[in-house]
Amino acid sequence: xxxxxxxxxxxxxxxxxxxxxxxxxxxxxxxxxxxxxxxxxxxxxxxxxxxxxxxxxxxxxxxxxxxxxxxxxxxxxxxxxxxxxxxxxxxxxxxxxxxxxxxxxxxxxxxxxxxxxxxxxxxxxxxxxxxxxxxxxxxxxxxxxxxxxxxxxxxxxxxxxxxxxxxxxxxxxxxxxxxxxxxxxxxxxxxxxxxxxxxxxxxxxxxxxxxxxxxxxxxxxxxxxxxxxxxxxxxxxxxxxxxxxxxxxxxxxxxxxxxxxxxxxxxxxxxxxxxxxxxxxxxxxxxx
Amino acid sequence: xxxxxxxxxxxxxxxxxxxxxxxxxxxxxxxxxxxxxxxxxxxxxxxxxxxxxxxxxxxxxxxxxxxxxxxxxxxxxxxxxxxxxxxxxxxxxxxxxxxxxxxxxxxxxxxxxxxxxxxxxxxxxxxxxxxxxxxxxxxxxxxxxxxxxxxxxxxxxxxxxxxxxxxxxxxxxxxxxxxxxxxxxxxxxxxxxxxxxxxxxxxxxxxxxxxxxxxxxxxxxxxxxxxxxxxxxxxxxxxxxxxxxxxxxxxxxxxxxxxxxxxxxxxxxxxxxxxxxxxxxxxxxxxxxxxxxxxxxxxxxxxxxxxxxxxxxxxxxxxxxxxxxxxxxxxxxxxxxxxxxxx
Numbered sequence: 001x002x003x004x005x006x007x008x009x010x011x012x013x014x015x016x017x018x019x020x021x022x023x024x025x026x027x028x029x030x031x032x033x034x035x036x037x038x039x040x041x042x043x044x045x046x047x048x049x050x051x052x053x054x055x056x057x058x059x060x061x062x063x064x065x066x067x068x069x070x071x072x073x074x075x076x077x078x079x080x081x082x083x084x085x086x087x088x089x090x091x092x093x094x095x096x097x098x099x100x101x102x103x104x105x106x107x108x109x110x111x112x113x114x115x116x117x118x119x120x121x122x123x124x125x126x127x128x129x130x131x132x133x134x135x136x137x138x139x140x141x142x143x144x145x146x147x148x149x150x151x152x153x154x155x156x157x158x159x160x161x162x163x164x165x166x167x168x169x170x171x172x173x174x175x176x177x178x179x180x181x182x183x184x185x186x187x188x189x190x191x192x193x194x195x196x197x198x199x200x201x202x203x204x205x206x207x208x209x210x211x212x213x214x215x216x217x218x219x220x221x222x223x224x225x226x227x228x229x230x231x232x233x234x235x236x237x238x239x240x241x242x243x244x245x246x247x248x249x250x251x252x253x254x255x256x257x258x259x260x261x262x263x264x265x266x267x268x269x270x271x272x273x274x275x276x277x278x279x280x281x282x283x284x285x286x287x288x
Numbered sequence: 289x290x291x292x293x294x295x296x297x298x299x300x301x302x303x304x305x306x307x308x309x310x311x312x313x314x315x316x317x318x319x320x321x322x323x324x325x326x327x328x329x330x331x332x333x334x335x336x337x338x339x340x341x342x343x344x345x346x347x348x349x350x351x352x353x354x355x356x357x358x359x360x361x362x363x364x365x366x367x368x369x370x371x372x373x374x375x376x377x378x379x380x381x382x383x384x385x386x387x388x389x390x391x392x393x394x395x396x397x398x399x400x401x402x403x404x405x406x407x408x409x410x411x412x413x414x415x416x417x418x419x420x421x422x423x424x425x426x427x428x429x430x431x432x433x434x435x436x437x438x439x440x441x442x443x444x445x446x447x448x449x450x451x452x453x454x455x456x457x458x459x460x461x462x463x464x465x466x467x468x469x470x471x472x473x474x475x476x477x478x479x480x481x482x483x484x485x486x487x488x489x490x491x492x493x494x495x496x497x498x499x500x501x502x503x504x505x506x507x508x509x510x511x512x513x514x515x516x517x518x519x520x521x522x523x524x525x526x527x528x529x530x531x532x533x534x535x536x537x538x539x540x541x542x543x544x545x546x547x548x549x550x551x552x553x554x555x556x557x558x559x560x561x562x563x564x565x566x567x568x569x570x571x572x573x574x575x576x577x578x579x580x581x582x583x584x585x586x587x588x589x590x591x592x593x594x595x596x597x598x599x600x601x602x603x604x605x606x607x608x609x610x611x612x613x614x615x616x617x618x619x620x621x622x623x624x625x626x627x628x629x630x631x
Contacts, residue, residue, distance in 0.1 A: 033402070035406050083593065090600075091401065092401055092405070097592070099545055100589040100596065103545055103589025104585070104589030106589075110586075216541055223406045227403050227407065256421065259418075261417060261418075269394075272399055273397040274397075
């Protein structure tokens, strides 16, 4: 019984972290139809912002929940203004440019901070289930994932900004003829997506080793989730995270974490063969 | 675009380079021969992506998968057989089978370019993690221990076919690698000039139109993808032959990016471009490695960004266009005064 609860917690934590690490990528993909290959580096920058703020004496909650997303959001806006906006309409070139950016950020961070692991202590304690121990940080991550998804939904559904975003998502040309400036929407989208990645990076900082190359550990799962979910931001992300998080954690429990990832990937490739536009392309077409 | 005249130039050029490859060991010292050997092995890898991306229009971000699988297949079978000839064949066969499986799911699924790029990139990430985790006695194939993060040292290098006792010297290994590069280059030139080559170019230009003309784009793309996998796997064998060593870093993201950069800066839609791009970048990375101030990743990333923004076609096509306009100006005598025309 206790083991079932622990495995259940693992599954919840797996799904929650998939939602968190993929959300920023999914927003940018859903709106702009490009995959940001510098996504892992945005996570890494969020984690670094958190660690550096904490060591400068800032409260860890402020560092994770405010400084990390704001900083990476600003980075995202700068990147969009200086790089991405010259490449609109050239999907493949945009991906290549973000890949170059990713290498530059890794190289730059290594030059400044060196290739050493830094970190912060987890702010929450642990609890016991029978003979097993678990960290309170796991339910906290799940809570953050739910909060993030709810706020994305609320913003998209009930605000004017969300209305414009949905219009551009469905048909950018039509939105442009109605007076919406897609360039500004794309800038805001890239900033918002980057901020979400920064938040995820900040939240991961206490549970991950923070190094310049840490992004590579997360992007494989984030890419699979977003590609499997398709272009619908909310439903695609939630269904894909739920399905893949479940498969990944169960497979990891039965074998090893690495084989869990391999099995996850095989499942995702099988899914792509049947649903080439992702889960949401088939079941939630045109929905959020 | 490519005329039969171009083919003659390619053959004559290759013949001259081949003579250079054969006589090089008499004039160049051993250290530089070793450098050139790894450059040539990497240039074969560059050709594999140059072919499937530049001609097949398949955007593979994870060409290192096939390179790495070829390298590991060679290492495992060379250790088990003690003879390099079947090992080289397996280094080609294993990536081809993998490319066929992966390609079937992606190409027959009809996914977009963006998805294909992301999935191939993800495969290389996962293979890196997978091979990295194979430390310990449990993970061995025959006599070959995969070694996880530490890799597999002491892999037997190439020997004369049918005579495992005669192991090639570094100079002979260079000659083999250099000639292999030329052979792959010429083979691809012939393939592109054949009807198969024309069809895959037609599919790259307009998939729907090619399909309406009666060619099934999926099977042609799959075969192109498999040929790319075969060449990359062969490059993997050449690479292991150079260092007698293979480790999981062969699957690492940095190398995937480098292959893309070679093809991108050299020029998509040419074969000489990727080779030039590869040699240029390899030389540059070696130079950067000699100093400490700048990180190689940073420079590579900057080059990638600059080329995407400013020279999206790459060096070879840009130079060719430049030469053609200059020649046009020169012939028609419309060259403006003050503009120097090189003759």
